[in-house]
Amino acid sequence: MYTIGQVSEMFGLPVSTLRYYDKEGLFPSMRRQSGIRQFGEAEMEALRVIECLKASGLEIKEIKKFMAWCVEGPSTFAQRKALFETRKAAVEAEMRRLQKTLDMLKFKCWYYETAIRDGSEDRLKERIPDDLPAEIKKLYDNTHA
Amino acid sequence: MYTIGQVSEMFGLPVSTLRYYDKEGLFPSMRRQSGIRQFGEAEMEALRVIECLKASGLEIKEIKKFMAWCVEGPSTFAQRKALFETRKAAVEAEMRRLQKTLDMLKFKCWYYETAIRDGSEDRLKERIPDDLPAEIKKLYDNTHA
DNA sequence: GCTTGACCTGAAGTCAGGTTCAGGTGTTAT
DNA sequence: ATAACACCTGAACCTGACTTCAGGTCAAGC
Numbered sequence: 001m002y003t004i005g006q007v008s009e010m011f012g013l014p015v016s017t018l019r020y021y022d023k024e025g026l027f028p029s030m031r032r033q034s035g036i037r038q039f040g041e042a043e044m045e046a047l048r049v050i051e052c053l054k055a056s057g058l059e060i061k062e063i064k065k066f067m068a069w070c071v072e073g074p075s076t077f078a079q080r081k082a083l084f085e086t087r088k089a090a091v092e093a094e095m096r097r098l099q100k101t102l103d104m105l106k107f108k109c110w111y112y113e114t115a116i117r118d119g120s121e122d123r124l125k126e127r128i129p130d131d132l133p134a135e136i137k138k139l140y141d142n143t144h145a
Numbered sequence: 146m147y148t149i150g151q152v153s154e155m156f157g158l159p160v161s162t163l164r165y166y167d168k169e170g171l172f173p174s175m176r177r178q179s180g181i182r183q184f185g186e187a188e189m190e191a192l193r194v195i196e197c198l199k200a201s202g203l204e205i206k207e208i209k210k211f212m213a214w215c216v217e218g219p220s221t222f223a224q225r226k227a228l229f230e231t232r233k234a235a236v237e238a239e240m241r242r243l244q245k246t247l248d249m250l251k252f253k254c255w256y257y258e259t260a261i262r263d264g265s266e267d268r269l270k271e272r273i274p275d276d277l278p279a280e281i282k283k284l285y286d287n288t289h290a
Numbered sequence: 291g292c293t294t295g296a297c298c299t300g301a302a303g304t305c306a307g308g309t310t311c312a313g314g315t316g317t318t319a320t
Numbered sequence: 321a322t323a324a325c326a327c328c329t330g331a332a333c334c335t336g337a338c339t340t341c342a343g344g345t346c347a348a349g350c
Contacts, residue, residue: 004327035316035328052246059307081260095240101200102233106233108197159339179345180345
């Protein structure tokens with residue numbers, strides 16, 4: 001069993017954040033010893049899952065639901081699995097979005113490299129330059145479709 | 146030249162958002178016709194860049210700086226390029242983070258699939274199961290390091 | 291001439307996810 | 321016994337990115 005301060009250290013999260021999570025119901029089965037929170041293995045695992053679900057873009061409210069399901073037992077396995085499947089799809093979509101963003105950024109990097117070499121944007125502004133490298137053209141097409 | 150309503154349609158952004166962007170200085174060279182905003186080609190391009198930089202996680206304040214550089218002319222090419230390089234690195238980092246999240250989510254999907262088949266978590270909770278598939282083991286190792 | 295609709299403004303409100311604050315308790319070290 | 325800590329609480333505050341609101345202008349159609 002750990003105190004809030006120890007857990008704060010271990011996870012690199014401010015104490016205030018851990019208390020906030022608790023207030024929001026993210027540790028539904030946490031024990032108290034005369035008022036003081038006792039973080040057990042269940043809470044540590046909860047925190048690992050919280051980090052994962054947060055990283056996947058899930059809201060605190062939804063994470064709370066998940067934690068409640070964990071307390072409810074095996075009858076909620078299917079819901080829990082569905083949640084992770086949904087998150088998986090969301091993260092995959094986000095990665096595709098980021099890939100397009102990345103292509104655009106790469107294009108812009110090339111653009112300013114070229115502008116610096118030319119000393120002006122004029123040639124670039126007018127039209128796609130004749131000497132646009134094939135790889136850059138691909139980035140351009142991906143993002144300016 | 147387009148009105149704010151037309152641009153709203155074209156970009157799928159609420160009129161209120163466009164006005165907010167303007168207030169935040171994201172269209173430093175926008176013209177007005179007796180009070181009414183006139184969106185020209187510069188503003189359309191600004192919006193495309195805004196979408197890209199926002200998608201890369203940049204704050205509005207920073208986007209405003211970039212737009213000011215664009216007005217300043219060729220002397221700021223290097224800063225603009227540096228900004229895009231920094232964003233590129235940030236997005237790449239974010240994608241690596243998401244990849245780890247995704248591995249964790251895949252592991253959790255497998256976990257609950259197995260729990261549903263077993264009808265209980267008991268076997269899973271104890272230890273890494275003997276029959277943990279190699280592919281899943283990799284996901285597990287990636288995320289539980 | 292009056293309503294409708296698209297535009298304008300500044301100020302206030304909203305939401306998530308925390309953080310900070312003021313005041314209180316309980317255990318340990320001097 | 322008193323100070324120093326780590327813990328506790330509820331309430332207020334903060335930030336970013338918008339949205340909503342109240343009130344006003346102006347051109348076009350009936």
